[in-house]
Amino acid sequence: MEWSVSTTSFAVSSSPLMAWLYVLSVFLHVLAAMFWIGGMMFLGLVVVPVLRGHPERARLVEQLGRVFERAGVVALGVLLVTGIANLAFRGVTTLEQLWATPIGRMGLLKLALFGIVVAMGLWHNRVVGRQAVQLLQRAPRSDEAERLRRLSSWVGRWMLLASVLLALVGVLIARGVWVW
């Protein structure tokens, strides 16, 4: 069997075991990306609208957020580990190669976006989202509760956008398209 990929050459093409490990790493990476992005879309587009007007909305949103956060941390951990492994399988094994090669620079872009996603996730879950839920339980009709609800909703949307960009950059890397 031929293990090399003609359009995107990668460093492990000589060994079948390494080639399979590379395939496994990309597979787990895509699976985790599906869960992370799909989960956020499901929460934002299905769960939150369904709960609008529900008397227990704040409590349910808080519970759903807490459970999704736990699974999301695992998904993001898998994405980081398999993402770094993907880069290594593609020949980026030193910090210097992150700057010096086109694929390395794309990886760097992904790492920067990943940092933004994690920072926004922490802000969303630990700061604004938590304050919004607490206030929606204590004073659901207050202007401040509505302001915090809107703010956490916007942080969530930007986090989703950054995650979708991460997926796009990944698809570009996989097809050998370098943007910088």
Ligand code: HEM
């Ligand atoms: C929320 C975070 C992330 C998401 C949603 C995501 C998503 C994706 C997707 C959808 C692909 C396309 C796979 C394909 O078309 O075959 C991909 C590929 C890739 N990702 Fe990520 N990714 C994330 C984080 C990372 C991180 C932190 C790194 C590490 C720097 C990384 C490195 C890569 C690499 C190198 C590829 C190309 C794999 C290959 O085909 O050789 N990703 N990513």
